[in-house]
Amino acid sequence: MYMLTHEEVYKFLKRKQTLSHSGLNKEAGLPTGTLTKAMNGQRTLTESHLKALEPVLLQYGIEDFLNRRATVLAIVNHKGGVGKTTTTINLGKGLVNRGQSVLLIDMDSQGNLSQSLGVHNPQQQLLQALTQSVPMPVLRLKENYHLVPSDLELSRAEAELIKTPSGVLRFRNVLAPLLTQYDYVLIDCPPSLNIFTYSALVASTAALVVLEPEASAVKGMYNLLELIQDIKDSFNPRLGIEGIVMAQVSQQLVLHRELMSQVRNDLKGQPFFKTEIRQNIALAESQYVGQDIFDYKPSSTGAVDYQALADEVVAKHPA
């Protein structure tokens, strides 16, 4: 799992003069003097040293230092059926198409993300990482396109996460070791502002909100914006809003046009994506057969729209 190199650890510790080498040695369970010798050029850190050091150094911010921290996006809306799962799958694949490495995480006990990617009844899933402090089980769907799956079992974690105040940090902690391995992590959140959505936002760089053009869309947004502010004020001061994307938009319905301009007007000042995701039956079909839209029908408007959305996201995060 580890990605750190000897040189990176060396550079990091050289810069962070205040970190005690013997203290880090102890925390990582390394033989006495390992880090001091490595810093003095008397030895090279082995693979097992680097593996043991990674979780320790992540706590001290090595991923920020190396600037190899994934952009973590929580795909959110308090409502079901708006297009969160569809967005997670196809935005993710659109990012892969642009050379980015992507991890998708199924944070919804409906397990729709996993099923829509052909993963049913996963033995190893997010649940164990949240409840037993084991590493997140990562499935390789394709090159640079990976998944942490879930199913109904995930709901068993809820009681445990709300039991203690630190429960909301559990997900962030198990995600931390993976942050150096991906460009983007996309978290498919449940249709509710519950402990899972909360935990996802605590661990995220930003929320990506999926909105349908409907009269109640704005009302729900105020609750979500309040929650985001709450989390910014407490656990995650860096949390931002990546953008709001309008989804399942009908080109023909005049009502949709009117509702969209009303939503944009009511939420003036919020960052809307230029791209709108049009209604496209191929998107529903592709999910049904367990494929992303680019594999299923690359010429569809669904593929065009999700690639445009991915391009907007990439443009926001220049390498």
Ligand SMILES: Nc1ncnc2c1ncn2[C@@H]1O[C@H](COP(=O)(O)OP(=O)(O)OP(=O)(O)O)[C@@H](O)[C@H]1O
């Ligand atoms: N742009 C679109 N055009 C046509 N169908 C779509 C579009 N986006 C999503 N759908 C379909 O609408 C249904 C709901 O979408 P999706 O599962 O992505 O919503 P969701 O917000 O994740 O729902 P939940 O919160 O319940 O998991 C699915 O059958 C999906 O295939």
